[in-house]
Amino acid sequence: MADARRSRHPVVELTLARFRILIREPEAFFWAFVFPILMTVALGIAFRAAPAGIVPVAVVQGAHAAHLVAVLEREPSVDAFTIGRAEVYITLRDGRAHLVVEPGTPPVYRYDPTRPENRLARLLADGALQRAAGRSDLWAARDEPVATPGGRYVDWLVPGLLGMNIMSTGMWGIGFSVVMQRSRKLLKRLVATPMRRSHYLIALVAARLAFLVLEVGVLVVFARFFFGVPVEGSLGALAAVSVLGAMAFGGISLLTASRARTAEGVSGIMNVVQAPMWICSGVFFATSNFPDAVQPIIQALPLTALIDALRGVMLNGDTLAVLRGELGLLGGWTAASFAVALRIFSWR
Amino acid sequence: MPSAVRCSGLVKRYGDVVAVAGLDLDIAPGECFGLLGPNGAGKTTTIEVLEGLLEPDAGEVQVLGLRWATDGDALRQRLGIHLQESQFDERLSVRETLDLFRSFYAAGHAVDGVLALLGLEGKANTWVSRLSGGQRQRMAIGCSLVGKPDVLFLDEPTTGLDPQARRQVWEIVDRFRGRGGTVLLTTHYMDEAEVLSDRVAVIDNGRVIACGPPRELVSTLGAGHVIAFALDPAAGEPPDFAEGLEALPGVRSARREAGGWSLTASSLHTAMPSLMRLAADGGWSLSSLTTRTATLEDVFVSLTGRHLRDG
């Protein structure tokens, strides 16, 4: 029964084992591959550029309502209809009309000025009604439509989803599985063998990076072919940014998992760590929506830096030199989190 | 010949709890040594100190003549360790798990050979999640055998298994011993200790309360048989009943048990007739009566007044 076949290097075996566990976990597969694609499809369709905007405008029933509808309908992009007086609020709230016109001299416009589409409807309707009342335009400007690739919401969204994905797969793929091994006393069992602890940790990172290739590849290729989302910069830069992002979240994840003993415990910590970044780091809407006072914090978050860098590479074609600020921040997170995690990591 | 495993004056505390309270063991190469004791006796704590997984608060440990403080790496290469509670990754196959553990050792067995030894050739490519309890346990033991160890530590290798699965584990241990391996195992099954061990140490409250070959320990009882009986509850019980029983010829001791009485007897052919006579004279009736050969369990009971399973 002597060993004829030389066995593989422990780092290779440990990496293989970890990679197999990751890809054989149906949940991991769903969250890493299916979920981002579903999000891209759903949001990409929901927020696609509205087809040369039909603007719905409602007219409150009354003496001159029919005349006003006819005048408004003459404006090509306006769709006008009448509603009852009691429906004004609901119609606006539900977006069935972007503007409600009450007949009169002058007419009354009811709309929500915080909604851009309402303000647009007011401009269009006002122009049409004034022209019908006798105002004449000074000129007719020549329109030249320009397509701006990379400027749609889906183009902006995909790097955000990519960053979010790199964060959550890193957190779950490393932190959660380490804690599972600890709570099932497998970590202790491994430590009882001659396994080197450094080999275990190297394998964690190696398996994570192998998974990253699939994870980033699938989403980028899907977004490219189904939505034409560009990668303006080099693939090398995209890879470098992704790897550094995965390392930063690998370190943070190892840190959250370094002492936790139960799956429930570590899930709680990881949600607390991730939730602010899901909201604030610009996955779905720009970080500039938050007040200036909290901007320094938001800009220091690793997910903000990762997503900014991904958008830089994919949408602006930035080189790594341009992104040195973001990359430096990610590198700092990586170094600090690994340094602390390795110091306090519990092997039993 | 030097010892395979030796410890002296071992102490391990958890806060106020003294898990191991001054324990000495000396296990010879090639020996199979059993630690027998009830729940919480300190078996796991002892074996984990010997395995280098826990630091003792006091005492000396030597394994294969080496010490954990200075020779940890060399020692781990030569030991096979099975922990009581470890669960392996569910989504790896049996072969993948064994390959992984094999890779940690500089020298060892071919995984195919170990699969054959475990009787798991047919399950080589099955995920751990799809194994039965007995198959999982055999694989776990296999993980401690792939490194071709000199000493095998088994912490409760058969707890929770059915009799057939337990016998399969015993066979694996036997074959390991057949090649000259040393085994230290813990169990709270007395039959397991009797079948596998050359010597056992009976442990209670962190101390060795008896140590020796199973048969010798049983013979120290001076009584090879146990008679258990119950009285018809309607009849009531005579006063000074225990003294009356112990005075019977051939009976060494009498104990009240849940649901009846238990006598240890040196010879059945004198104890049984005198017990029957006592019953007839007293006019009480027996509702049950069984006899069996004395075991390590009875040794434990006579030393502590408790059963192994009482915890």
Ligand SMILES: Nc1ncnc2c1ncn2[C@@H]1O[C@H](COP(=O)(O)OP(=O)(O)OP(=O)(O)O)[C@@H](O)[C@H]1O
């Ligand atoms: N990590 C721990 N923290 C505190 N007390 C502990 C710890 N581990 C064990 N003990 C205590 O030490 C004593 C011995 O425990 P140990 O696990 O060694 O018993 P055991 O003989 O292996 O029991 P079992 O048959 O149930 O496995 C028990 O009283 C237990 O409560």
Ligand SMILES: [Mg+2]
């Ligand atoms: Mg135990």
